[in-house]
Amino acid sequence: ARAARLYRPGEDPLAVLEAGTVRRALLNASAAWVVQFYSSSCGHCIGFAPTWRALAGDVRDWEPAIRIGVLDCGEEDNYETCKEYGIYYYPTFRYFKAFTKQFTTGENYKAGSDRELQTVRQMMIDFLQNHSQDSRPPACPPLDPVPSHDIATLFDKNNHHYTAIVFESNSSYVGREVILDLIQYENIVVKRALNSDKAFLEKLGITSIPSCYLIYPNGSHGLINILKPLRSFFSSYLKSLPGVRRKLLSQLPIPIKQNKEESTEIKQWKEFDKSKLYMADLESGLHYLLRVELATHKMLEGAELKTFKDFVTVIAKLFPGRQPVVKLLETLQEWLVSLPLDKIPYDAILDLVNNKMRISGIFLTNHVQWVGCQGSRPELRGYTCSLWKLFHTLTVQAAVRPKALINTGFEDNPQVVLQMMRRYIQHFFGCKACAQHFEEMAKESMDSVKTLDKAVLWLWEKHNVVNNRLAGDLSEDPKFPKVQWPTPDLCPACHEEIKGLHSWNEAQVLQFLKHHYNNENILYKYIE
Numbered sequence: 001a002r003a004a005r006l007y008r009p010g011e012d013p014l015a016v017l018e019a020g021t022v023r024r025a026l027l028n029a030s031a032a033w034v035v036q037f038y039s040s041s042c043g044h045c046i047g048f049a050p051t052w053r054a055l056a057g058d059v060r061d062w063e064p065a066i067r068i069g070v071l072d073c074g075e076e077d078n079y080e081t082c083k084e085y086g087i088y089y090y091p092t093f094r095y096f097k098a099f100t101k102q103f104t105t106g107e108n109y110k111a112g113s114d115r116e117l118q119t120v121r122q123m124m125i126d127f128l129q130n131h132s133q134d135s136r137p138p139a140c141p142p143l144d145p146v147p148s149h150d151i152a153t154l155f156d157k158n159n160h161h162y163t164a165i166v167f168e169s170n171s172s173y174v175g176r177e178v179i180l181d182l183i184q185y186e187n188i189v190v191k192r193a194l195n196s197d198k199a200f201l202e203k204l205g206i207t208s209i210p211s212c213y214l215i216y217p218n219g220s221h222g223l224i225n226i227l228k229p230l231r232s233f234f235s236s237y238l239k240s241l242p243g244v245r246r247k248l249l250s251q252l253p254i255p256i257k258q259n260k261e262e263s264t265e266i267k268q269w270k271e272f273d274k275s276k277l278y279m280a281d282l283e284s285g286l287h288y289l290l291r292v293e294l295a296t297h298k299m300l301e302g303a304e305l306k307t308f309k310d311f312v313t314v315i316a317k318l319f320p321g322r323q324p325v326v327k328l329l330e331t332l333q334e335w336l337v338s339l340p341l342d343k344i345p346y347d348a349i350l351d352l353v354n355n356k357m358r359i360s361g362i363f364l365t366n367h368v369q370w371v372g373c374q375g376s377r378p379e380l381r382g383y384t385c386s387l388w389k390l391f392h393t394l395t396v397q398a399a400v401r402p403k404a405l406i407n408t409g410f411e412d413n414p415q416v417v418l419q420m421m422r423r424y425i426q427h428f429f430g431c432k433a434c435a436q437h438f439e440e441m442a443k444e445s446m447d448s449v450k451t452l453d454k455a456v457l458w459l460w461e462k463h464n465v466v467n468n469r470l471a472g473d474l475s476e477d478p479k480f481p482k483v484q485w486p487t488p489d490l491c492p493a494c495h496e497e498i499k500g501l502h503s504w505n506e507a508q509v510l511q512f513l514k515h516h517y518n519n520e521n522i523l524y525k526y527i528e
């Protein structure tokens with residue numbers, strides 16, 4: 001299994017949850033939680049990690065009220081758990097209330113597409129504010145504004161501590177952010193008030209909002225003078241007041257113990273030849289697809305079931321694999337056809353793939369072994385690389401062995417593999433944003449594909465569009481930069497210049513692809 005290294009326990013200011021810890025952490029917790037269920041092989045999750053880390057750092061002081069967690073659904077040990085939480089796409093954000101008495105899958109709290117740090121932070125505040133009063137995290141002070149008729153009473157008492165009042169507009173979050181920033185500090189209470197009572201504001205000398213008015217422990221009071229009316233300026237000013245101190249650490253919730261040592265195993269680099277295709281990558285990809293990606297779906301029905309059946313039908317005919325693997329796909333296909341059900345629990349499929357097949361000696365590797373898809377770090381490349389390779393292989397197989405599809409109902413369809421890939425990606429691919437991009441490309445031009453050869457070229461061209469878009473992205477493996485492929489060293493004849501401009505020789509590209517993704521180019525090295 002791959003180690004969850006996109007986030008590092010102990011180093012990143014968030015809780016790295018795992019199958020063995022997540023339920024315990026979320027159940028009956030004294031703080032609410034926001035958990036990002038991600039997959040270490042999803043490019044968007046990799047790209048989003050710095051934002052999520054920055055958010056966790058930014059709201060670190062809010063921990064007693066609301067905590068940030070992550071769980072890697074791409075890690076095989078966690079995939080049962082992700083299924084239990086009903087996670088289909090990555091990243092998925094779920095909010096969990098404090099003091100839940102029973103297992104819950106959390107709330108997709110206002111899951112918008114905007115995942116800017118500030119938006120997520122504000123959503124966390126909304127969540128806390130809407131949290132039912134009786135089970136509200138005890139560390140979370142009231143976040144509603146003090147009614148204007150009550151403000152005066154704050155001045156009355158001799159409290160022996162500081163009281164800061166942030167005056168602000170109704171839509172501002174600054175007051176609530178400052179309140180939460182200070183929850184771990186003693187000798188100070190932060191409140192917020194709206195700017196509705198203009199006469200009162202005038203009396204206090206407040207001319208602009210947000211402003212922070214401070215009542216000292218001795219009863220004196222005045223506006224605080226800071227350079228900019230920003231959350232960070234208010235919070236750091238208040239934290240540095242004489243007598244204001246961070247509460248003792250023992251009052252914080254006990255950090256979650258990792259029940260498992262983080263796997264520090266560094267896999268040995270496997271030498272490989274990039275002009276070859278490795279069966280280890282294709283089989284590992286199939287293993288991941290069948291046992292991890294699809295297994296997040298509890299029940300297959302309707303369009304999903306149809307997609308899965310068609311996928312298995314096509315792959316059983318076209319996968320250029322070892323006999324036991326092809327046999328497994330064929331048996332699975334026959335079994336699916338023989339079932340007149342309109343719903344199949346995925347566990348039944350898994351049972352067939354895992355147990356029944358093993359008994360009859362028909363099996364598929366049950367761990368990943370990336371070779372041509374190795375990444376220089378564990379979270380890079382891997383599954384998505386193998387999925388591309390798998391579909392390229394299938395388009396080429398369909399083009400060089402069109403007879404293989406006879407009697408499947410797909411024999412006369414030049415787009416057979418592309419349509420199946422499109423539906424697979426749409427229904428099952430964990431990276432939702434990738435699926436959207438792919439769907440846009442498919443909508444635009446897949447219909448124009450009229451031959452099996454053109455299907456090979458269509459997928460090649462679109463993969464290069466994706467490569468171009470992702471060049472320089474955080475998900476790019478520095479050891480394997482995104483390039484327009486095949487590069488001149490792999491296929492010199494594919495490249496030409498016309499009037500000084502680079503141009504592809506498509507006939508040569510087709511010939512190259514039909515060789516690269518065909519049986520004679522497959523190596524079985526590193527397969528046990």
Ligand code: FAD
Pocket residue numbers: 042043044372373380381382384385386387388389392425433434435437438459460461462463464466467470473475476477480481485486
């Ligand atoms: P990959 O791009 O995965 O390529 C794997 C191998 O295929 C290469 O090593 C090479 O041998 C071969 N190859 C490369 N180009 C071509 C080509 N044009 N034709 C034929 N073979 C080729 N990630 C995102 O961050 N954002 C996205 O929107 C996104 N969309 C995706 C859509 C799909 C359908 C898939 C399958 C993946 C998507 N990904 C996306 C993942 C991303 O494309 C890569 O798979 C991932 O970044 C790993 O890259 P890699 O270096 O292993 O090379």
